[in-house]
Structure formats: C-alpha cells, structure tokens
Amino acid sequence: MTQTERHKDLENYKILHPYILKVFRVLIADLVQQFNGGHPGGAMGMAAIGVALWKYVLNFSPNNPDYFNRDRFVLSNGHACLFQYAFHHLVGYKHMTMDQLKTYHSTHLESYCPGHPENEHPAIEVTTGALGQGVSNAVGLAIASKNLQATYNKPGYEVVSNHTFCMVGDACLQEGISLEAISLAGHLGLNNLTVIYDNNQVTCDGSVDLTNTENMNDKFKACNWKVIEIENGSEDVMAIVAALQKSKESSDKPTFINVHTSIGIGSNIEGQANAHGASFGEAEVDRLHQVYGFDPKNRIHIPEDVYQFFCDISSRGDILEVEWKSLVKRYGENYPELGADFARRVKGELPEDWASLIPKEFPTSDTASRASSGMIINPISSAINSLIVGTADLSPSVNLAYKDKLDFQNPRIKTTCGINGDYSGRYIHYGVREHAMAAIANGIAAFNRGTFIPCTSTFLMFYLYAAPAVRYGALSKLQVIHVATHDSIGIGEDGPTHQPIALPALYRAMPNLNYIRPCDSQEVAGAWEVAIRSKEMPTIISLSRHKLTQFPQNSKRDLVAKGAYSFHKEEDSMLNIIGVGSEMVFAVESAKLLNDRGIKTSVISFPSQYLFNKQPLEYKRSLLKRGKVPTVVIEAYTANGWERYATAGINMKTFGKSLPGPDTYRYFGFESSTIADKIEQYVAEWQTDDQIRLEFQDLN
C-alpha cells in the first residue's frame, strides 16, 4: 500500500476511529479489573496514538516479529504495557492470543504479559520499566539504524530504512537519563527517531505542575529537536498519523510529538492520579461499558469488526518483508562484497578470525591495564565493523580510540576542535552522560542480536551513575562491553570521590553480569576474549590507570575463562593468596616474602567471580583447598562476597583518600611487607585457634 492509498484509507475509516478507541479503552479497563491490578489510565489515554502507530504508520510484520528492517517501537513508560500488549493482539501477532492477553497480572507462569515489557518476549524490542531507560534505548536503536544506513545503503538500495518510535510519559521526561539521551539525540540530528509524548499532565503524586512547570516544547527545541503539538491527542487519530508521518520525513532532526491526552479517559477518575495504577472497581467498569454503549456483562471482549479494522496488517507485513528480502538479494548481486558483509551483520556474526587480531605477546615492562586493553581492542575495532565504541568524554583516558577511527557524528556539524565524522563512524562521543551511554549501548545491542557489539567507557566509579542501565543490559541479556578504567584506590590523587570501594560488590552480585578484573596484559586479553564471546550478557572489564607489573610466567590468557586459576603453585603449600587485578603485585610479592620465611604459599589469580562460579565443584575445591589451608584475598575493595572463596582478607573498610597512588595504597596497608606480616600472624592463629578458622578474618 502506498502512502497515498493509506491516507485515503484513513478518510474511509475516520468514522470508525471513535468506536475503535472506545473498544480499546474498555478492553484495558476490563483487563485491569480482571485480577484487580495493573495500570489502566495511561494505556486508555494513549489509544488514539496506538491506532495511529500500528494501523497507519509502523512498518512491521506480525508474522515475523524479527523482520530486520522493521520500525522499532519502544514503550519507555513501560508500566502502560497493556497498551502494547493489546495492540499486539489486535494487529495479529501470533503469540499474543486473547488467552495470553488475559494473563496480565495473573499467576500464569508462561505469560507474554508481565507487568512491564520484557524483551525476551516476541515483538518487545527492549525491556522497560524504570523510567527513562526506554528513551535512551530508542536513541541507541536509532543510532544503530543510522550507522547501518550509512555503512550499507546505496542509491536505489536502501537495505536499512527503518524508523524508531518511542512513547514517553510525563515521568520519563523528568528522569535525568532521558534528558541526557534527548540532548545527545538532538546533537546527533537523529532524524530517524520520533519521541511521542503522552502528555496527560498526571503522575502518581497528582498533577505534573506539583513538580514540573517547564516549557517542554521549548526545552526540546533548545536541544535541536523538531516539535509538533497535537491538542486533541485522545481522539484525533488522523492528526497523530500526520505528525508521525511528518516525523518520518524529517531531514535533519529527531522529532518530539507532544500529544495532549487524558489519563483514564472515559472513567469517573479521568485526568486524576488515581487513574494511573489501580483498577477502577467493578461498578465503574460497568458504568464505562454502559456509557460507551457496550454490554457490561461482556468483559474483555473485542468485536469482530474491530479485528477486521486491523486485519490487513499481517499481509502488509508479509509484503514488506518479501520486498525487503528481494531488495537485499538484488543488493547482494550488485554489491557482492558489501552484500556479504551485510548478510553477516544481519546474522549477527563476527568474522571468524577476530581473535587472531589480538596480539600474542605484550611488553613485559610495567603497563597500565587500560593501555593493555587498548592494544587488544583497537585492532579489532579498527578491522571489524560490528564494534561500535564510545566514551563518556574520557577519550584520552580509556584507550578505545583506534587507529583512523571515524566519529559517529552529525555530518552537518563542524566541530571547533576539528574532529568531525559522519553516521558511518563507529566512535561515539557520548558526552558526560554515563547513564544514557549505557542505556544507549543497550539499545544499539538490541537492534538485532550480534549486529553490533557496543563498548562503552568511563572510570569504574562512574559506572555507578550508569548502574541502572548496566543492570537492564544484564536483565535483558544484551551483549554490551563496559570498559571501566581507573579502578581501585591506585588512581590516587583524585581521592575518595573517584576511588571505587563498594561498587564491585554490586556488579559481582548482579545476575548475568560478568565483572572481570584482569591483573596484567595477558589477562586483559583473556577478559576481552571472554567478553566478545559472551553473546547474551554484558561484561565489565575493570582496568587500572596506573602501570602494573607484568607476569608473563604466571598469567594465563586462556584461564581467565575459568574465573580463577593457579598463578603460582608451591607444592604442599600451607596458604593460598588470592590476587586480583591491580593488587596482584601485592599477592605475588607477599607470597614471595612468606615463602622466604618458610610459609609455603601459593597464589591464585581471581579475575572473575562470575566465571569461577560456573566451574565444576571439583575444580573449585582443588583450587581453593577450603578447610585444608587458609586463603587470603588481597583487594582494595570491601571484602563483601569474598567470604565465599577466602578465609581472610586484606581489604578496604572505609572510603579512600587523596594521595599519590602508591601512597594511597600504603596509607591503607597495601604494602607487601606489611601484608606478609599480617598474613604470617594469621596463619599462625589459623593453625591453633579453631574459631579463627571458622570466621572470615579482616586482616586490614
């Protein structure tokens, strides 16, 4: 169907819309009433937006939710998920049967209708719920598409041409993460992105003017967005369609469509905060049915003519996909090399030889692990276009800028510093926007699994700013690699504000996330290999700013994958010392001192608790020898969690201190001779005091 035909279609169906909207709103009220819980108000208020999107604007294929060139839709106000579930049912997604739709808030274990959209289910692009994540994901999806377009499209062969639409509510636009992403999207001129604002001026506390009275349109304009306002957004489907179409045709800016709606429209609490997150009650649902001319006894019912209204969409989607496949085939014939590369990206594969790009050997002189990381990932990033790397304004610090890198940049911008780029670039200046960076990277990764491996970077401490988005990556099983430099107190002068102490405890506790702290260049190489092979999870590679002793005789690149391994083995050792990351040097040196004193000491390298936990019990026991020998972990973080592996620790109990790096270490007792003394005493106590054996000992 051409656009003109579709618009004609729109004229014909004009009288149908009010009816469709009523059916939809009542359906939502019914579904929430069913188990007496959920979020009805927003979904009801957005009904007209939904009709505009799914019936008239979105390019997608219900028979194949994964159709590559589909428009991406993100529901950033994820609590309104019934909106999306109900439209997915109406437009004919096979998985979203009426029975499934009824599982919302039920005890059904295999529901496609959780309380917030989850990307493990068909046709859900990204998991949303915590507000603002979705907006940033949408920016990532738009970046991904823009980059593919610039990389692969040729005149007459627009193999990638999809648009990204993102729904937001009033609350999303208050979250900092959204404001970061909006600022960046405007700068980048992402004309393939439309944010649709469900402007109902109500949040949980009451009217939005309790806490926000800014001029939203002006704010978006100041951020380089096009702004379109829709006054009667609860009803006027055609105006919304026109705005959405216009936004698709924007030449140089993302579009913000400010759609005025009414929360809980039709109900007796329309426009009020309590329409947001609870059922209306049986009587009110009955009343709503009656007012709209429906039978109150006929709950959760969709009349056949409503299905008819949406019935063309499946075949439309089939045609879209057939046409796209045909286009891609012809593209491959005309551009065989690009075509093959594009096919690989669509399949989500890396070139097989990627690992051969990693150097085999590294300098044996002291090397900061952030520098090792650069040596490893730069050649890969340079050669393989699946990598899209970026930084929260720390290019000089994080070593991700590969040779001849081109920035992913708005080509219309000529920067003052003279570093320019275009949309084919794969180096992103995210700005000082750590949270949005991680969420945008999630969006890039979610575009199509494996098509991109996004890498973000900042100081480890600032991954606390990004933590909610890192968590969403873990929850959503997205491959994103976070390059966290300046770990440990070794960063020195920047002081306690910048020295991470407790943060690793979070990331080690987080399901489906691999926090790796390599101790030297070989282990950094191992960490990168693991990260690149981990297709269904994010990885944090934790790196030092300061130079680290290299252990070419001890460190084993391949064994990083086991999480922990024997680093230095003494026969019949009486003691294990666990070394981690930049504190390995203290483990090795204090072990040497202890061996010299006759205490046979082995050293274990322990870059990843996550990976170690996955090893067979036998391997774990043979390494740790729990009960046979004491095991002391040395790490300049709080001990929390190490109690599972070690019997004692040299760790941090307070925040850090601003001193030169070596002095900071010394100030907190990280000095090999001091450590050796403490451990020697501990070993003596361990051998004589049963209670000491049984309790984790903080030796610092």
Add this chain to the structure above:
Amino acid sequence: MTQTERHKDLENYKILHPYILKVFRVLIADLVQQFNGGHPGGAMGMAAIGVALWKYVLNFSPNNPDYFNRDRFVLSNGHACLFQYAFHHLVGYKHMTMDQLKTYHSTHLESYCPGHPENEHPAIEVTTGALGQGVSNAVGLAIASKNLQATYNKPGYEVVSNHTFCMVGDACLQEGISLEAISLAGHLGLNNLTVIYDNNQVTCDGSVDLTNTENMNDKFKACNWKVIEIENGSEDVMAIVAALQKSKESSDKPTFINVHTSIGIGSNIEGQANAHGASFGEAEVDRLHQVYGFDPKNRIHIPEDVYQFFCDISSRGDILEVEWKSLVKRYGENYPELGADFARRVKGELPEDWASLIPKEFPTSDTASRASSGMIINPISSAINSLIVGTADLSPSVNLAYKDKLDFQNPRIKTTCGINGDYSGRYIHYGVREHAMAAIANGIAAFNRGTFIPCTSTFLMFYLYAAPAVRYGALSKLQVIHVATHDSIGIGEDGPTHQPIALPALYRAMPNLNYIRPCDSQEVAGAWEVAIRSKEMPTIISLSRHKLTQFPQNSKRDLVAKGAYSFHKEEDSMLNIIGVGSEMVFAVESAKLLNDRGIKTSVISFPSQYLFNKQPLEYKRSLLKRGKVPTVVIEAYTANGWERYATAGINMKTFGKSLPGPDTYRYFGFESSTIADKIEQYVAEWQTDDQIRLEFQDLN
C-alpha cells in the same frame, strides 16, 4: 560596607583586576606544575569569577567558616578545586596557609587540598567530584535556606538571608542529575540560587560541540530560570559582579549566569582539551611567568599587594557575623518562642522528646512495613520541623505524607490538582528525579548539621538511580534517611524490572551507610530510632509493599541497634535460621516445621549487617555459634556478603519474575515447607560431610 560603597570600591580597583587575575592564573599553573599533576585549565579560566565572588559578592567570614548565615558556595566542577583552595587562601581562611595550599597532589597526609573538595575540611560546604552532584547539592542548600526563611524570618528580622552560588562546567550540564535538579529548581522558583556556568566549551574529549550543541540559555529559560550572559568572562570582573548582584535580587526565579571563559587562559594550550587535567610543563610555566611579567624563578608566589587587595574580607566577615548575632538576639527578645526554636535548629538539635512520639504498640494484624513506617515517622514529621520529607513521585506508596502536611512549594504556583504550598512547607514533591532527590537531600543536610533531617523516598529498586548521591551522603557523613519501599521480590507483578536482587549487596558493602531491613512494625520503629540517632551517616530503611506477619513476642525494637539478635531461641539448638525483613515469615515457619521434625532450630533476626559488624566479637560469636551449628540465611536477594554470617542460604541467583507476590516467592522456592525440606537435608549433610561444613551452600 554597603553595596554602594562596595561598587565604588570596585571602580577604584578596576585597574588592579588584570594584575590580580594574572597572579592567580600563574599561581594555579605553578601549583599544578609542582608535583606535575592536577587540573589547571578550569581554575585559571575562572579567575575573574573567583575575584567577583570572594572579593565582592559572597557573604562569609574567614574567621568562622561555619558562620550560620553565610552564603553557600558549591564547586560542582570539583576537579577545578584549586580555584577554591587558592581563593580560600587569598581571602584569609586560617586553615588554608600557603604551606597547606602547596600540599595539593602531595604525599601530605593532613592536606586540606585533596584532588576534589571534601566537606570534612573547613569552608567546603559539600564534597564534589562526580559531576552534577554539586548542582543538586546547591539546590538542596537553597531549599534549606528558603525553608528557614519562610519559617523564621519576620519583618525587620531576616535571621536567614543567605544566597547559594554554584559553579558548574560544561560537563556538569550534560549530567542527568544536574538536568533533574535544574528542572526542579526552576519549578520551585528558588530565587536564592545562582548557577554560574564556566562556559569554556572544552571537555576532556575536545570541544563541547563534539557532543553538545544545544542552546543552553534557551534550555534554562524553558526551565523557568533567569539567564544572564557574560561575554568576556575571563577578564570582566565588574560585569560578573553586576550579574551576581542582580541574581541576588531576583524576585521569583533562580539565575543562570552563562560566563564565557577560556580554559588554560594565557598558556600555549589555551582553549584546548589538554589544558584540562595535566601540568603545562616547566618550560611553558616559565613562559607564562615571563609573558605576564613575573619572575619564572619565583614559583608559587603571591605578591603582598595581592594579599592587600583581599585584606578587608576577614574584618568584613567578622562584622557580618556580629551584626547577625545581634539581629538574632533582638529577634529572640521579640519572638521568644520562635527564637528558642531557631536557636535549637542552629545548634542542630532535635527536641529531646522526639522518641516519645513513636507509638509503643502496633496492630498485630498483618501490616506492610511501609505502613508501619508511616505510623512511626508521620507523628515525628508533623510535630518536629527539623524533618523535611519528600518523595520521587510516590506519595501514595511510601506513606510519608503526614497529617496536615504542607508542601514545600513555589507559592506562585496554583496546581491543577489543587494541592498547594509555600516555602515553609516540609513535604517535597521531587518529581521522578531519584538521583537529584538524594543529592538535594544531601544539600539540605549539609546546610548546617542537624538543622534538617531530610528523608527521601522511592522504591528500593530506584535507589539504584540515586546510588551515586546516596554514596556521596555516606562519604560526606551526612544524615539523610532514605525510605525504600517495595523491597524484595514480594512486590510481585511489577516484575524483574522492579524487584531488587543485587542492590542490597551494594549498600551493605558501602562504608558509613546503614542499610536496615526490619521484619515487622517493632523493628521498623527500631530502624527509625537508629536512623534518627545516626547523625553522621545516611540510613536506608528497606520496607515491604506487601503485608507482613507481626511477631510481637519475638521482635525487639531496641535490639535493632545491635544489627542482629536472637528472635526465637531453642535450647541446645542444632541450627540457626537467619530471617531478614519480609522473608522473616519463612524463617519462623520453616524453623517451626524443623522443630516439629526434631531438628532444634533457633531463629535470628538480622536487620542490619552494618550494625552487627559494630558489636563486640563475643556478642557475634554467642549469636551465630559458628562452627558449632549451621546457620542458614533466608533472603530473596543474592547471597553475596551473607557468607560472613551464614553457612548456607536460601537466596536468589537470577533476576525475578512478574507474578502476584506470593506466587513470585513460591516460584523462586520461598515456601516454608520447601525451605524446611532443603534445610533438613543440608543439616544432615553438614553433620556428615566435612567439606559441606567448610563451604557456603546455596540451597536454592
């Protein structure tokens, strides 16, 4: 000195300014060169702003950095701390001697010049470093002042009249936390707040237009700020003074002063990114001395006439304080009741009887701990004006809205929902701005220790959004109470996006932070008592949405302060079960089942690891009986960290699931009979298998 006199003064000294600025810039370059590290460029570029502030505008007293009615100055771009340190030296703060100034980036252990400003040192209002924290703190400081003004000031008796000034750089204005705080400050019409933008258009990566090309002035205007632009901000002290004075006189809005400056001004890398965070090198520092007409051999030197320029400030400060004390005295005579209350607030004390406001008894019927919390804190908040509570848009959920509460609100706003307020209100609608909320609360707490006890609130999961600010509270020893409701998987339908699994591991690992999970109303009361008594740290009180069984026979309000205590004691028990928070019911029930099966089982309640860690070793050992009996912890979070206290656990290993609360628990094995079975088997193994005894066992 009157304002007119001061302006006259300004005329006289006009010719001096360029000289002062040069001395200052060279001083900064010298200080950074000294130990070859630090951040020179920003501090140099801001020199004129500093002269305007400290010489002409700020009301403060070098002889008493804690003078109550002082203007508050916040350096949100904390890496430029030399700016503040150097001016503190020049204006005569006693602690900031020349020797101290020289300790920047040194190995000196007792330095007042850490790499970022730290509030433990005199004249530093708040600790800054991670970008954007300071802006939000400044909003908090302005709110605190506004609230005191509205509460205490009387015509002719403006006992509180200070202003808050906050310096920000380009990077601060990219951070989401800043954008949240800016939005709220504009809404609230905080006319006692001035943000000074060091607009040098350079960050670490290069020129700001690499990542941000928005119209900053328009953005602030859209957010209801006054905007003043200063073109020649590196030099024009008088223009800056005029703008700062004007901002102090703003009637209804905060002011944004956009000051165009040049980073590293005077150096050969002026205006470039590498002027940001490294020394210039000996040769360049020499050159700078020469160009400015100073002797290159005379490093870190302040000519006497420069000291002369600033020499009036100490006595000016003394006079300010004397006048203020006199005013407060007369105020107390005229308004004895208010005066006494004000004196208490200035001293930072609570009325002695605050604890008597907590109910002694609670309903024994099942009660959600968020509801218990309301019963406890609402009477205190209502009666005692030191409490200033707020929420990130979750008023209906968090139970902090006390009877007859008045909103802290812009009195010029009449809201659509009809809930209005004024600046004397103590209930803050922070909006959906969790990160800014926590940082603003830090600012309120930092206004003057004990004058306010700010309480924030949102769902526990969203304290991950707020985590960096919560951490700054811990680092800065600020009393803020975070009310975190909807903890555990028990929240049910909202699903894995909202169910915290790993977050408590972070807060339990964080130094100087008390994360408390009370199990019933009495323990909630104990938690609040501890939190209110904890003057030098933040507390997170972790509460359930769902109703919890009450244990009036077992739970002990007073023993919450010990962190863990015997909840149910069996003589000669063979097993401990640790119950925590909303999972206590599983501990008690499974213990009962096990006791029925002949396995004598005691139950320990363990609301706070932080508090337990502070107990004497003897108490810890007598409770846990490590080595004598196995101890199983039951908690629906990841086990990380519990290995220190327990030998096995029924915990979570994955993210949660969207199901009704009881079903979510059941789905993940939290069912007393299942738990009892698992523990029974574990106890049998523990008695026979030495290795099992030695390793923490995940029973789930």
